[in-house]
Amino acid sequence: MTAVVQAKGLSKRYGNTVALDNVNLDIQPGRIVGLVGPNGAGKTTALKAILGLAEFDGQLSVLGLDPRTHRTELMQQVCFIADVAVLPRWLRVSDAVDFVGGVHPRFSREKCEKLLARTKIKPTQRVRELSKGMIVQLHLALVMAIDAKLLILDEPTLGLDILYRKEFYNNLLGDYFDEQKTILVTTHQIEEIEHILTDLLFIKEGKIVLDATMDDVGERFAEVMVNPDKADAARALKPIYERQVFGKSIFLFDGIDKARLAELGELHKPSVADLFVATMKGTYQ
């Protein structure tokens, strides 16, 4: 299978700031990839490059096309939800459906109307009359009705309540995703989506610092809760992160034999959020 996104030496600088520093990427079809990083790490810049919205240095191919020169062609196969509330406020719901149907060859009107029927959105409403959550429902209905190969989500649920957030990802998994499709998502609410991800990309200061499947993450990383008497033994194994809870120490290890760690204390699978904090320490200092 050919890669959906393939980047070699992808770089981008704004004046003196380096937004992307020699990034190499290889995203295969049928994956749900979480691109995670602190604010200003280069997530949005990377997505913009993939979508052909920004110039860059290096090599980048999306579905075999150069996004800078084949944007229009590419957007037949790529969809994106950039942020909440980017639908124009004057647009009427029925006009939005008509318009996307009029310009997108892979859009299914029936599917979109079916999705909208499950919401409280009325065809005669304008976007400015909808709540933030309903705007995202509308946007998602439009996008899910497009049979695209790659869906890019940039903080799609920012500012929404938990009900809308859960519904968003449930719809995406239940009615949209299949092995022909690829989803690339950035979000700060990583704990809410870690169970749906198949791959994890950590980005820090324009560099990819972790590129692994979720299975690999489970293999490589382990969290151990250690009593104070064994803490020094644990430190000798060079944990990548240490924190204290109720007088015990919790250590995060990368690539240490699980049997050895089990001798030190209780073994856990680390959450992506803990892994993120461990990987990104020192970012804002």
Place this chain on the structure above:
Amino acid sequence: MNTITPASKFLWQVKREYWEHRGGFLWTPLIIALVMLAFMAMGLITAEFTAHQNGFTLNGIHIDQLTSHIDADAMAKFQGALDVGLITMGMPIRIALFVVVFFYALGALYNDRADRSVLFWKSLPLSDTQTVLAKVTAGLVLAPALAVLGMIMLQLGFLILMTLYAAIHGINALPYLWSPTHLVAMWVKLAVLIPVNALWAMPTMGWLLLCSSYARSKPFLWAVMLPIVAGVIVSWAQITNSFSFSGWFWRHIVGRLLLSLIPESWINLDSLRALDHANADPGIALGNLLSFGSIADQFATPNFLIGVAAGVAMIAAAIWLRRSRVEAYA
């Protein structure tokens, strides 16, 4: 799934502009026409009460003329005057059209960046070239066509009012006011003027779209201040220099960049004044100025042709900038 041709895509994009700007494009000319008709009706009612002993004129047409039997020469003169009246009546709609399209063009490639909805439009398979050209078409063809509809509505309303007014006085005005050949010829002329005005307006359209595409904030300041500051500098430099071209600069650079969207502003006012001095009949004078021959002559002037070329170049630059500019500060 859907069969989509480049032409159908383009039409959807023009339609999109119409949805967004229905207020300026459609309602503005219609409401102006209705308000003017309301004023005319009020004027006629006032005339009934105050001025019936003096007779009544509107737009240079003396109602009492209709009572006498007029000969062919007088009839031709009357028709000419009626044409002038009907055409100049649309002036408020033309001025509104200029203001609407000016601000439409200024916001066309800026507003969607300021509210970030550009990211939605760019998530669809639409080329930047087609997007910008759809906006040019909406501003230079669709909006003027709707303004012409408003003007025609205003003319018809005026003729109906005058016919009713005459009928109240026992006069059948139908043969004088409702000459189908005259009316249709005038409407054809209004329609022909749309592409002529569009080509003339290209430098302003191009300049406004370029500023709209370029500005990260305040496109109005860029678009208006830049040419005016340049004009002031040129005028100032002329004080110290012997050569003099500031008049030329204001007229052919500043004026063309900012004011060419004014409908029929390509009409050479010098020739109008010359005709005026010769005491020519205004109906015939205007008829001559708007004759197809006189319109065709415009195409051959360097002013016209260089303007079109400059407009095309600036629109191309606006398209190029549109490719990678997605940010703006509201």
